[in-house]
Amino acid sequence: MLRLGGTGALAGLSLPGLLELEAKAASQRGAQAKSVIMIFLEGGPSHIDMWDLKPEAPKEVRGSFHPIATNVPGIQIGNILPKCAKVTDKFTILRSHSHRDNGHQTGRHWCLTGHPPTFNDGQATATPFNSEYPSIGSMISRELGHGGAVPPYICVPEPMGPGGPGFFGAKYSPFVIETDPVQPDFQVRDLNLAAGTSRRRFDLRRRLLSGVEQLAEGRSGRGRAASMSTYYEKALELITSPAARKAFDMNSENPKLREQYGLTSLGQCCLLGRRLVEAGCRFVGISHGSWDTHVDNFTSHEKALVPHADAALSTLLTDLYDRGLLDETLVVMWGEMGRTPRINGNAGRDHWAQCQSVILAGGGIKPGTVVGATDKTASYPSTTPYGIHDLLRTILSQM
Known part of the structure; x- marks a missing residue:
């Protein structure tokens, strides 16, 4: 397993007992992750509406959605994720992730570097805004190097805010695709x-x-x-x-598969992510915004945000599995925080880093499981809380 003690960035073992590796013969142990696709939902997706619903909670908490069964007995997720419900056997839900930074910029800095920012939230003006500590993409790029014809660290369709190399230097900066692959005239x-x-x-x-x-x-x-x-x-x-x-030639893809991913920014970025890991990219960082739902949380999640994520994630996992790439590709979907259990006066949910759900799949992670639990309103973990360091160390140890 990858050890980063010598880099000065993140040291230590993976989270003991967090996610069991699938049982593998010694000859198969090399089938752990060679690449990471990280889908970062900027603003903070609502865990209580997507992955950790509380149907018995008061009306001012439970909201508009209800849990549905998945293809894994005993696991339920939100009814706005019907496609993911059919492939739940391919991913794991970490429900007890928790940290204490409710800022967007500062929270993202913590999530992608594992270190506190040197600025107050909202004060970062340059991109990347992690000038000191390297991002996880840069860490993996530095440790594993090139795996093929494309750069080892690529961001799409824009830079990840704190996705820079920090003290590692420019050599470990991401190659940023600053055009959106959903556009008909997409070129790199x-x-x-x-x-x-x-x-x-x-x-x-x-x-x-x-x-x-x-x-x-x-x-x-x-x-x-x-x-x-x-x-x-x-x-x-x-x-x-x-x-x-x-x-990078998206036009060579089967049009039917492109439709399954969704003819959306997130869908086509995930499809491009699959193509990039096929070509040897070590870390693909996908940014997707507008998840900061202080107003009309339920309309935004049901009509715009979640359908895109549902199609993109479910198709990505199925596509990787069908191509024999899922065992060697670690997929992570999360944001910088969750949302408040209590609904505000604008039918929205506010910032809530104290509890959020993280989706992990592939790369040796045991699928079809739920890790951790939360209290009756999804406000706090009711089992052992796992923090940002735990998650980043687990990702790194799978490489």
């Missing part, structure tokens, strides 16, 4: 030569650039020159790699 920057530039001319420019970089290093040291060189190298790798271009 850096995949093609500039118009009018031949391969011969490109190679000449590359040699000239190398000479300029060496001169810059001699005059000013490696700092900025090394950082810029890293960015150029990433771009050059993509331009010169047919395999990378193939991985």
